[in-house]
Amino acid sequence: xxxxxxxxxxxxxxxxxxxxxxxxxxxxxxxxxxxxxxxxxxxxxxxxxxxxxxxxxxxxxxxxxxxxxxxxxxxxxxxxxxxxxxxxxxxxxxxxxxxxxxxxxxxxxxxxxxxxxxxxxxxxxxxxxxxxxxxxxxxxxxxxxxxxxxxxxxxxxxxxxxxxxxxxxxxxxxxxxxxxxxxxxxxxxxxxxxxxxxxxxxxxxxxxxxxxxxxxxxxxxxxxxxxxxxxxxxxxxxxxxxxxxxxxxxxxxxxxxxxxxxxxxxxxxxxxxxxxxxxxxxxxxxxxxxxxxxxxxxxxx
Numbered sequence: 346x347x348x349x350x351x352x353x354x355x356x357x358x359x360x361x362x363x364x365x366x367x368x369x370x371x372x373x374x375x376x377x378x379x380x381x382x383x384x385x386x387x388x389x390x391x392x393x394x395x396x397x398x399x400x401x402x403x404x405x406x407x408x409x410x411x412x413x414x415x416x417x418x419x420x421x422x423x424x425x426x427x428x429x430x431x432x433x434x435x436x437x438x439x440x441x442x443x444x445x446x447x448x449x450x451x452x453x454x455x456x457x458x459x460x461x462x463x464x465x466x467x468x469x470x471x472x473x474x475x476x477x478x479x480x481x482x483x484x485x486x487x488x489x490x491x492x493x494x495x496x497x498x499x500x501x502x503x504x505x506x507x508x509x510x511x512x513x514x515x516x517x518x519x520x521x522x523x524x525x526x527x528x529x530x531x532x533x534x535x536x537x538x539x540x541x542x543x544x545x546x547x548x549x550x551x552x553x554x555x556x557x558x559x560x561x562x563x564x565x566x567x568x569x570x571x572x573x574x575x576x577x578x579x580x581x582x583x584x585x586x587x588x589x590x591x592x593x594x595x596x597x598x599x600x601x602x603x604x605x606x607x608x609x610x611x612x613x614x615x616x617x618x619x620x621x622x623x624x625x626x627x628x629x630x631x632x633x634x635x636x637x638x639x640x641x642x643x644x645x646x
Contacts, residue, residue, distance in 0.1 A: 355531065358400055368563075376458060380392065383463035389446070393409060393443050397429060413439075430532040441522070449516055457564075480516075485505025486562070491503075524543045530579070
């Protein structure tokens with residue numbers, strides 16, 4: 346029997362002509378095309394939207410309501426500037442509870458997919474990895490000149506540039522309840538890295554990365570979240586706490602993705618010099634200047 350998928354998204358209302366509005370329209374249309382292609386080939390795929398109460402109008406086909414969030418990061422800590430960012434753990438747990446599918450997929454709302462997205466995921470699970478292996482798919486950044494649904498065929502053909510971040514996760518639905526993601530919120534750095542290593546831990550250190558298949562794409566290279574220092578700092582502290590809890594529960598192999606990510610990403614960000622640099626970025630104008638420089642350099646994180 347073919348593997349079934351539940352694709353979890355977290356849409357939110359925004360002006361149609363805004364950057365997020367344009368990206369969301371393109372994402373929804375790409376999902377519709379991919380779901381149709383999958384169903385025509387006998388795959389069971391559902392797209393579930395987990396939203397804040399009142400945000401239901403942001404849900405468009407092929408998505409349906411998967412559940413409502415009962416809190417945001419502001420209920421945990423009052424962070425500035427005020428943003429109602431959901432917790433990644435809440436999104437995944439509510440989405441998992443709304444489905445009986447074998448595998449969950451989580452992507453950000455600005456991530457569009459290729460027409461054969463679900464078919465390729467099915468083939469990866471069936472033929473490339475052993476059963477129960479979670480994995481991430483690296484996106485391609487394509488030129489920012491694309492802004493209309495009618496341009497999707499051209500977007501599909503763009504080779505783009507690989508962005509080495511984590512914004513597409515695929516894993517067994519049964520893993521969701523065991524993930525330790527603390528109170529990390531989406532919309533800011535570190536939650537994606539924590540989700541990656543949490544999947545490594547819960548799977549017995551089998552997590553994989555796919556960078557040789559152009560399955561997802563993102564228009565442009567927006568890194569606006571890198572200037573939201575309060576949220577970045579919060580997610581870092583939550584991630585460090587989750588890492589310590591996971592280390593107490595399981596032995597971490599030194600050659601695992603978990604150990605590598607802890608040493609190369611989380612611990613350097615926790616150093617005193619890194620903390621001082623983030624404090625400097627809180628000064629008026631400095632955070633925005635750092636963001637401008639990153640964009641000029643073409644960095645994706």
